[in-house]
Amino acid sequence: MAMKELYARLKALFPLGELTEQRKDLAFVTVPAEHLRATILHLRDKEGFTHLVLLTAVDWLEEGRFQLTYLLNNRQRACDIGLRVMIPRDAATMEGIHDIWPTAATYQRELREMFGIDFPGSPRIEEDFILEGWNDIPPYRRDFDTLKYAQENYSERPGRVTHDPETHMRLQLYPGSKP
Amino acid sequence: MKPELMKRMVKGPDGLEFEVEPLRDYYCEAPPTVMPAAYGKIVEDLFNWARSESIWILGFGTGCGAIEMRPLMTPRFDAYRYGVQWRPTPRQANLFIISGYLSTKTLKRAIRAYEQMQNPKYVIGLGSCTINGGMYWDSYNTIKRLDDYLPVDLYIAGCMPRPEALLAGFMDLKKLIRAGNGEGANQYAENFAWYKENQKRVIHDWDMPDYNW
Secondary structure: OHHHHHHHHHHHHOOOOOEEEEEOOEEEEEOOHHHHHHHHHHHHHOOOOOEEEEEEEEEEOOOOEEEEEEEEEEOOOOEEEEEEEEEEOOOOEOOOOOOOOOOHHHHHHHHHHHOOOEOOOOOOOOOOOOOOOOOOOOOOOOOOOHHHHHHHHOOOOOOOOOOOHHHHHHHHHOOOOOO | OOHHHOOEEEEOOOOOEEEEOHHHHOOOOOOOOOOOOOOOHHHHHHHHHHHHOOEEEEOOOOOHHHHHHHHHOOOOOOHHHHOEEEEOOHHHOOEEEEEOOOEHHHHHHHHHHHHHOOOOOEEEEEOHHHHHOHHHOOOOOEOOOHHHOOOOOEEEOOOOOOHHHHHHHHHHHHHHHHOOOOOHHHHHHHOHHHHHHHHHHHOOOOOOOOOOO
16 A cells, blocks of 8 residues: 555656556556656655665567666665666666665666666776676677577587486386377 | 786886886796606605695685585585695695686686696586586586686586585595696696687686786
């Protein structure tokens, strides 16, 4: 119930998208990119969502969009709200929130490296984060073929076999049965 | 290349300006050389026996396999009773256990650590990740075959191998060394160009000297 009330209060202030109630204490709401900063500041200062749990991205390749998820936590009321922001996939850029929570800078560096989403002005955004000397498209993008990349770059030891678990177990348990 | 590795002018505390070229000044450029056995068979056999009884491991956990070494260095499995112990620096160790998957970023550090160890030195590949990639067979940043990059003396299979398997592996390594087959460092020196080529193929930002002991 509390989440619905919160949503109603927020909706009066910002043009929000739909609400998804995952659990009693966890809900997701879609926010337009240009209203994200104001919504976050309102949630932090007026609604008690003082803690950034995580910032992550989803690649909606077919729709040509990235979804950024900002998960905020209200310690007092023990509930979380996730803010979904849809941004275009081409030349993906988003305003940083590292001045609201300094820890966000680390997430933003990771997103820039793994998804290629730029956050101009974020501290050390240009530096390598986990990958060093990466020379392909960002690896968490869904059009990146990780198997192909591994086969092209890392030598294989011959003799590796893969069994389909179902067929393998059937032949183990019932030898001679038809596959 | 990182700015701290570039050739540059430095002003000392006494006001003198001098040129610093870190890759040349701080590291050795000479490639490793093959060290043939120095004495006759009887003496070398004695040396090899002594080497096999002093296996000092570099405490560098590269992957999840490092967790298997904790019960070994504590009373439950107590590897120290076999003359096996862990050391904090490459200079003091002669066995490098690659404990599990090795990302290309860690591979760079592993190569540096291996090259800083003193001869004779041995490498054990622990877990299926070092053998054929294991569950990281399709990963975009994990090598699949350790012996392309470092001379491996012994593999211990499993995902993960139990501490007992490691103890059995140490016993096998001792047999190898006693038989005079622990020649990894010489193999590395002999095939140095091949190893470097393989290493540079996966490490794209090679910002260190080719040999840095």
